[in-house]
Amino acid sequence: MSCVPVDNVIKELELDIVYDGDCAEIDITTSDINRPGLQFSGFFDYFAQDRIQIIGKVEMTYLECMEQDLRDDRLDMFFKHNIPCVIISRHMEIPDYLLRVAKKYKRPVLRSKMVTTSLIHKLIIYIDSLLAPTTTRHGVLVDVYGVGVFLMGESGIGKSETALELVKRGHRLVADDAVDIKRVAENRLVGESPPLIRYFMEIRGVGIIDVKAMYGIGAVINNKPLDIVIFMEIWDNKKEYDRLGLSHEYSEILGVKLPKIVIPVKPGRNLAIIVEVAARSWRLKNMGYSAAVELNDRLNTLINSGAD
Secondary structure (H helix, E strand, C coil): CCEEEEEEEEHHCCCEEEECCCCCHHHEEECCEEEHHHHHHCCCCCCCCCCCEEECCCHHHHHHHHHHHHHHHHHHHHHCCCCCCCEECCCCCHHHHHHHHHHHHHHCCEECCCCCHHHHHHHHHHHHHHHCCEEEEEEEEEEEEEEEEEECCCCCCCCHHHHHHHHCCCCEEEEEEEEEEEEECCCCCECCCCCHHCCCEEEEEEEEHHHHHHHHHHEEECCCECCCCEEEEEECCCCCCCCCCCCCCCEEEEEEEEEEEEECCCCCCCEEEEEEEHHHHHHHHCCCCCCCHHHHHCCCCCCCHHHH
């Protein structure tokens, strides 16, 4: 199971350590956050104890209004659970009665200067990015007209050369040869280059080139959501390729299905222009327009009118 050490969260969000408890031994396994207002009121059924606990102004005010014996009892029940840590927002003063129970059970108590909603937002984004399912695939990722195009195919088919031509035409390179892909949402994949080879590209016969140094900062981008997969293969005269665009193929990565276009490669084909057209066509289809469907409708109308 993927996890994030509490120490990493402290460094990333610049949290103050009020009491470190067993910080070094604790890992975060979910990006979900809990605000323990219900627990302070005595409801511990379905308590999400594996989540980071955030105490904001509302929860702190509620504790202050409680009778001492009841408050101590509720806090004891709360900290008795195996919670990873408690973060106090708004840089509020932490009362002794809360810190005393936290030390009793060795639960880390941290503090942030951020308001509660901003703190929760940053925590979720940061932990989500680290816990997201990840894979590395062979291919080239480029940003073409704002569309994340993932070029796949056998080694030597011409993926890098096509990407280089696209860069020359004003598009941006994300990654060449190896693409690290994360599933950041249920149906959303984001790709980036491994840090070691970021901005580099291999062109057979020339060698390694630095796209950022050669074409400028506007020719590269650090990461990009994947929208379509273009699979490049050697033209097979015995194979029937789609000529209308009415059929749909998909490529599945980390459980997410992406539209897949198979482009046969042979001398004389301008692959960069074909990729550009594929990206524009995908954008049109996303807006509800398909040239293939439009042509099919016209043909059906003509046939029906002739039959009448």
